[in-house]
Amino acid sequence: MGTLDGRVAIVTGAGRGIGREHALLLAREGAKVVVNDLGGANDGSGSDAGPAQAVVDEILAAGGDAVANTDDVATWGGAENLVQQAITVFDGLDILVNNAGILRDAFIPAMEEHQWDAVLAVVLKGTAAPIHHAAAYWKEQSKAGKPVAASIINTASASGTFMPNAGQANYGAAKAAVAALTLVAADELDRYGVRANVIAPIARTRLTLATPGMGAMFAAEVEEGEFDAFAPSNISPIVARLAAEDCKLTGKFFGVQGGVIQEFQGWHEVSCIESEGPWEIADLADRLG
Template sequence: MGVLDGRVAVVTGAGRGIGREHALLFAAEGASVVVNDLGGANDGSGSDAGPAQQVVDEITAAGGRAVASTDNVADWDGAKALIDTAVERFGGLDVLVNNAGILRDAFLAGMDEAQWDAVISVHLKGHFAPLRHAAAYWKARAKAGQPVTASVINTASASGTFMPNAGQANYGAAKAGIAALTLVAAQELERYGVRVNAIAPVARTRLTLATPGMGALFAQEVPEGEFDAFSPANIAPLVAYLGTEKCPFTGRVFAVQGGAIFELEGWRGGRTVETDGPWTVSGIDEKLADWA
């Protein structure tokens, strides 16, 4: 018996890296999985049906149930087709794992419009569009009196939350937006029986290996038999847990790396200054003098 027996899951960006590990573990735990991957390069260019199909073949060879999807999650109709695939092929949808992403790193003064738009589209819209169509499906079921115990797991990042990275204004902004989207969606969808959480993973993937200043760290070899703290396989168990029917959490963002999981608490109110009347520039300067 697996902890995800009978559940139907969609995993985006599941052809390689972290998403691949999600899909494999979900299937091993009994879920039927839609393995979605456009099969593009690190920067989102091109497409290849091979990565998604290879993961499906691996799952079915092990006795699991899976189907490949190459729908573009940043495309409105493509995202709907992805959700429809789960419903049509496996009879429903219980878990949506938004994981697909690309990189087009550049410093702000040299970043062009295409670099910004592409990353925001794949990450932020690529989370919103599948989530929107999944939410509509779950809302309709709940309104019809059918039981819904669904889960969404979004993928934020250390960049954009607790560890901003120079050269990734587009990526960090998208990931911060995903964290905010998670909190809003958790509030909206709870009434329909849907929980929404996010993870901020740190692991070795083709994207992190290509990140300036970080690639060398992730590329370090781990002696055989020792714990590989940067293996993408370390991320999947938390996502599988969040996808289980009885998981109690919603509206949370969890950072996960190696053997550590910690909750991110987001923006909180800090030091405060006050005035009895309208603010003036000089008054603010005086009140904030000790903060510099």
């Protein structure tokens, strides 16, 4: 028996890389999986039904249960179709893994509006839209007196959180917003039986291989028999654990790479100055620097 037997999962951006590994592992653990992937390029352009279907075929061949979905989660309607497909085909939804992302890197002075808008749409709206429609379903179920034990796992990044990366203002800002969105979702949706957590994975994917200054590190060859610390499969076990019905964790942010899992907390006080009256600029210059 698997740890996710009988549970229904959606994984976005599941046609390749980390998302693919999530879908495969959730299926091996007994979940019925909706494999979502638009099939676009690194920058989000184009579409191809092949990647999502290939993962579904692999799951089916291994005796699992899955269906493909190629809706665009960066649109409200696409996200609604995705959630509805899970409910219609598998009679419910228990797990939502938001993993879809694209890159359009540029330094801030050179960044064009379309580069900013496209990344914010896929990374941030493409997380918020599936959450919205899934949450509406879970709220309805809860209000009807039906038990809900649902889990949302979002994907942030070291970029924009604990390891900001030059050239990724759009991506970093979107991923930091995903982390904040997760904390709000955890607070709001607990009353309906829904948990929300976020991970920041570091692994070899087509996006990290294309990231300037980082590609060579991820592309380094690993000797046969040695542990591959950058394999995307290293990320998926924590997703499976967070998706389990008996897991109680919510509102957590984990950095995951290789054999290391770190828990992070967001903005926290590192120093404090006080005044008994209105601030004077000169006083701030002396005390703040």
